[in-house]
Amino acid sequence: MLNRQHIDPGLYRDAMSRYAGHVQLVTTAMGELRRGVTITAACSVSDNPASVLICLNNTNPKNEIFFRSGIFALNTLGAHHQSVADAFSGRTALANDDRFASARFEMLATGAPVLADALAAFDCRVIDIKEMPTHNVIFGEVAAVRFSEKHPALIYMNRDYHAL
Secondary structure, three states: OOOOOOOOHHHHHHHHOOOOEEOEEEEEEEOOEEEEEEEOOEEEEEEOOEEEEEEEEOOOHHHHHHHHHOEEEEEEOEHHHHHHHHHHHOOOOOOHHHHHHOOOEEOOOOOOOEEOOOOEEEEEEEEEEEEOOOEEEEEEEEEEEEEOOOOOEEEEEOOEEEEO
């Protein structure tokens, strides 16, 4: 049996703040409803079949659409997208429609909103959801992919944005 040591959540968050993460915008839609969230918890799972995973807070009722819609788009942000990252992170007080009005979105295969000039966009169908105490891990099979010109990446570390 695994000997579990409980770490203080605040201490854990402080340590994770030193972990550099690529800033992503994850979006979904269901009917007329749309939702977007700025995250750093995303990664590739496999290239065959092409799949990614995202981690979303499951204590926020607004994220329920991600767990029910069956689709999402993972949009990789460049340094020039800092205002978009802020809009969808909650750092600003923008309403949902104003967040989506802050950038240009298109659709590829699934109907999830795809950031038109994302460094890379992965349009996904949900294939599994793993429930954890505070977050859900959502696995998506990539239905379409698109990428733009190479630009510096937007990274989040030490609780601030950086360009790489």
